[in-house]
Amino acid sequence: MKVAHWLVIVAAVAVIWTSFAYLSLDLGQLLSAEAQTQMWKYTASFFPPDLSLDYLTRIGEGTLETIAISAIGTAVAALLGLLIALPAAGRFGIVARTIARLLPNFLRSIPELVWAALMVMAAGLGPLAGTLALALHTAGVIGRLFAESLENTPPEPAMALRLGGSGPALAFLYGTMPNVLPQLVAYALYRWEINIRMAAILGVVGAGGLGQMLYVSLSLFQQPQALTVIIAMLVLVALVDGASAWLRDRLVR
Amino acid sequence: MRGEGHAIRDPAAMPRLALALLIIALLWPGFRLTEFDLGVLLDPRNRETMGRFVATFFPLATSHEFLQLVLKSTLETLAIATAGMALAMLVAAPLSLAVSRSLSMSRVGPGPGRLAGTAARLPARFVLMFFRSIPEIVWALLFVRAVGLGPAAGVLAIGVTYGGMLGKVYSEILESNDTRPAVALLESGGGRLGAFFYGMFPVALPELVSYTVYRWECAVRASVIMGFVGAGGLGQQMELSMRMLNGGEVSTILLTFLLLVVLADAVSALLRRITQ
Amino acid sequence: MPTSDMTITLDRVSLTHPNGLRAVNGISCGIGRGERVAIIGPSGAGKTTLLRMIATALRPSDGTLSLLDVDPWRLDRAGLRRLRSRIGMVHQAPPIPPRQRVVTAVLAGKLGQWPLWKALASLVYPADIGGAQRMLERMEIADKLFERCDRLSGGQLQRVGVARVLYQQADLILTDEPVSAVDPALSDRIIGELNREAIARGVTLVASLHAVDLALHWFPRVIGIRNGEIVFDLSPVKISDAMLKDLYASESAVVPTQDSLPVAVPAAGIRRRPLCS
Numbered sequence: 001m002k003v004a005h006w007l008v009i010v011a012a013v014a015v016i017w018t019s020f021a022y023l024s025l026d027l028g029q030l031l032s033a034e035a036q037t038q039m040w041k042y043t044a045s046f047f048p049p050d051l052s053l054d055y056l057t058r059i060g061e062g063t064l065e066t067i068a069i070s071a072i073g074t075a076v077a078a079l080l081g082l083l084i085a086l087p088a089a090g091r092f093g094i095v096a097r098t099i100a101r102l103l104p105n106f107l108r109s110i111p112e113l114v115w116a117a118l119m120v121m122a123a124g125l126g127p128l129a130g131t132l133a134l135a136l137h138t139a140g141v142i143g144r145l146f147a148e149s150l151e152n153t154p155p156e157p158a159m160a161l162r163l164g165g166s167g168p169a170l171a172f173l174y175g176t177m178p179n180v181l182p183q184l185v186a187y188a189l190y191r192w193e194i195n196i197r198m199a200a201i202l203g204v205v206g207a208g209g210l211g212q213m214l215y216v217s218l219s220l221f222q223q224p225q226a227l228t229v230i231i232a233m234l235v236l237v238a239l240v241d242g243a244s245a246w247l248r249d250r251l252v253r
Numbered sequence: 254m255r256g257e258g259h260a261i262r263d264p265a266a267m268p269r270l271a272l273a274l275l276i277i278a279l280l281w282p283g284f285r286l287t288e289f290d291l292g293v294l295l296d297p298r299n300r301e302t303m304g305r306f307v308a309t310f311f312p313l314a315t316s317h318e319f320l321q322l323v324l325k326s327t328l329e330t331l332a333i334a335t336a337g338m339a340l341a342m343l344v345a346a347p348l349s350l351a352v353s354r355s356l357s358m359s360r361v362g363p364g365p366g367r368l369a370g371t372a373a374r375l376p377a378r379f380v381l382m383f384f385r386s387i388p389e390i391v392w393a394l395l396f397v398r399a400v401g402l403g404p405a406a407g408v409l410a411i412g413v414t415y416g417g418m419l420g421k422v423y424s425e426i427l428e429s430n431d432t433r434p435a436v437a438l439l440e441s442g443g444g445r446l447g448a449f450f451y452g453m454f455p456v457a458l459p460e461l462v463s464y465t466v467y468r469w470e471c472a473v474r475a476s477v478i479m480g481f482v483g484a485g486g487l488g489q490q491m492e493l494s495m496r497m498l499n500g501g502e503v504s505t506i507l508l509t510f511l512l513l514v515v516l517a518d519a520v521s522a523l524l525r526r527i528t529q
Numbered sequence: 530m531p532t533s534d535m536t537i538t539l540d541r542v543s544l545t546h547p548n549g550l551r552a553v554n555g556i557s558c559g560i561g562r563g564e565r566v567a568i569i570g571p572s573g574a575g576k577t578t579l580l581r582m583i584a585t586a587l588r589p590s591d592g593t594l595s596l597l598d599v600d601p602w603r604l605d606r607a608g609l610r611r612l613r614s615r616i617g618m619v620h621q622a623p624p625i626p627p628r629q630r631v632v633t634a635v636l637a638g639k640l641g642q643w644p645l646w647k648a649l650a651s652l653v654y655p656a657d658i659g660g661a662q663r664m665l666e667r668m669e670i671a672d673k674l675f676e677r678c679d680r681l682s683g684g685q686l687q688r689v690g691v692a693r694v695l696y697q698q699a700d701l702i703l704t705d706e707p708v709s710a711v712d713p714a715l716s717d718r719i720i721g722e723l724n725r726e727a728i729a730r731g732v733t734l735v736a737s738l739h740a741v742d743l744a745l746h747w748f749p750r751v752i753g754i755r756n757g758e759i760v761f762d763l764s765p766v767k768i769s770d771a772m773l774k775d776l777y778a779s780e781s782a783v784v785p786t787q788d789s790l791p792v793a794v795p796a797a798g799i800r801r802r803p804l805c806s
Contacts (some may be wrong), residue, residue, distance in 0.1 A: 004527055016339040019332035023404045044400045062580050069288035075280060113478045117495055122303045127287040159358055160624035163584055164697060166639020167616025174637045178626035201388045205481050218398055234386050261658045264675055
């Protein structure tokens with residue numbers, strides 16, 4: 001065990017050293033006096049943030065757009081997730097089940113930002129691309145979870161309704177949905193919280209919201225505006241954190 | 254009795270209606286703000302571009318040159334994640350020691366240093382929070398502007414963001430562990446560093462390593478994504494291929510990314526098993 | 530006897546479970562329209578399996594079964610659904626989603642009869658609050674109309690299950706040990722209400738019961754089964770203590786009654802008052 005520890009330490013140091021060498025990174029150069037003054041000058045150019053009313057209005061619009069992207073993206077994802085989950089839980093036979101099992105795994109293993117880059121190509125620059133990107137990734141996450149909760153839900157209520165002559169769709173709505181709907185809603189709200197954070201930064205690949213404003217202002221060398229956007233992002237995330245903690249307290253109580 | 258039955262109203266009806274209206278009122282402007290119009294996807298021009306692009310996803314690009322390029326970018330991504338984590342540990346170690354209350358001299362015996370100690374911990378706490386609150390991709394965007402395109406920006410971005418995260422979690426691990434050995438050392442007049450290395454470090458080590466390895470796994474994923482804003486590695490390669498509408502290359506890189514994630518997952522699980 | 534007067538006809542019906550266990554072994558019997566029949570027997574005798582076959586939940590592996598003048602397994606999908614909507618079943622554990630409201634759970638009894646639009650609309654606003662309310666009044670839980678089912682006690686929930694079947698207005702009511710988890714006073718009340726319903730509308734009632742005294746008290750015809758075969762099929766006045774003892778011989782000669790502790794049968798321990806319709 002002790003030998004294994006030492007081996008791990010030696011290996012870790014070797015791997016780290018190799019990494020720096022492979023990237024031909026010179027920490028000394030990065031921390032050199034010249035680099036430091038340059039970094040300092042760059043940092044200073046961000047101050048003071050642009051707090052003009054005009055720009056703050058645009059920030060407000062960007063924030064609203066970010067929230068809208070996350071909300072619509074999550075809502076669409078919940079619908080798509082439900083559509084995926086039904087066959088994935090084996091409701092339409094074994095073949096449909098196998099295919100529907102793979103789909104959510106595929107959707108969620110591609111990060112939101114990669115989806116966003118792809119969607120920017122499909123739908124053009126702007127919030128729609130971000131919305132679709134969030135919808136696709138989140139649909140995978142929700143679809144998988146929802147399929148699991150469908151499989152774990154007791155089949156007796158729906159079965160009893162079928163024996164009473166109701167069709168499969170109604171038996172599902174009356175017998176199964178009441179069990180799984182609260183889970184779906186709770187999980188969609190939780191993903192919404194995560195997606196607000198994500199929507200704020202998706203824009204750096206052109207998918208709308210605050211991220212896109214940040215990208216544009218940095219590209220135009222407008223550092224004070226960029227700093228305002230960053231502050232807005234931090235405030236947004238802090239507000240979302242606070243709101244969700246408050247809600248959770250209320251709901252769990 | 255029957256007459257009464259008809260007069261009963263569902264008490265949940267009004268709240269449900271109100272909730273439905275509220276949701277519609279909230280989502281409706283959302284559809285307009287996000288320019289949610291799936292027609293865009295069906296627009297003939299977009300559809301043609303996209304259709305041609307998607308059609309090129311298969312077959313995968315497997316030319317020898319390109320595969321070598323992918324291998325190089327993959328190694329670069331791994332190197333960015335690893336170097337970034339090394340930097341993050343350098344950032345996190347001193348800050349977490351400064352923040353951790355368990356190593357507070359003044360707590361050993363209530364003394365005059367107590368207020369000063371708290372005051373000194375605040376800035377360290379603030380720096381950690383500042384580092385981790387800004388997402389890594391934003392840091393990457395900033396560093397690309399500061400030090401230019403390439404892996405250096407990615408390493409710095411991971412170093413800063415993950416430094417903030419590691420610092421916070423390190424200090425929490427140190428505080429949650431059994432602090433009596435360290436306090437005993439402090440009480441017998443040992444220095445803080447001595448108390449740390451002999452009293453705390455051995456107890457907390459497995460947890461510290463396990464968390465660091467887990468974060469390394471996240472860093473691999475993050476370093477791919479940061480490439481999209483020009484911070485090197487696989488992501489930058491994917492961005493280039495996308496821009497050239499070369500679907501075959503994009504799907505090869507996507508596949509590589511998925512394999513890399515699985516691999517990082519396996520390596521991190523293995524490392525954590527060894528160190529436990 | 531013309532076929533149209535028969536609700537259930539079993540002709541050498543058997544059922545072998547996939548694991549090779551033969552739960553029902555060549556049972557033949559007929560139950561006429563408006564008859565009220567109790568099925569008793571030791572646990573594992575095949576009561577539930579027999580009932581589930583009559584409910585079309587299980588398909589017999591041998592023999593033929595005719596319900597309300599049709600063979601359910603020769604019907605097409607729509608025909609089977611129509612037949613099933615005429616059969617109401619009270620389950621041992623009420624199969625109701627915990628978060629559903631009582632009113633919705635009761636109205637679900639008519640899902641097989643309502644047109645689709647009505648069933649969907651009822652999810653948004655209950656389609657027949659008054660109807661549900663009347664059934665709950667009969668079960669003395671009308672105050673629970675808008676309560677969520679997970680806020681009810683076990684006995685209350687079972688009464689919701691019975692209210693659903695009453696609301697269904699089925700032509701054949703089946704109950705599978707409906708009161709095995711309910712206290713004696715309430716059991717009596719539930720079985721009594723089901724009997725009153727059957728008498729009032731002239732429909733058939735078949736109940737498998739664990740408590741022998743309930744069966745002998747409320748039903749004019751009692752079928753005893755053991756090892757998947759009919760041991761006796763008689764009016765309760767003709768059933769002797771010896772026959773009961775024999776039926777439950779495998780359960781160490783203890784005949785289960787409503788009291789939580791089953792007691793050995795004393796000569797006059799069980800009331801026999803077959804209800805005349």
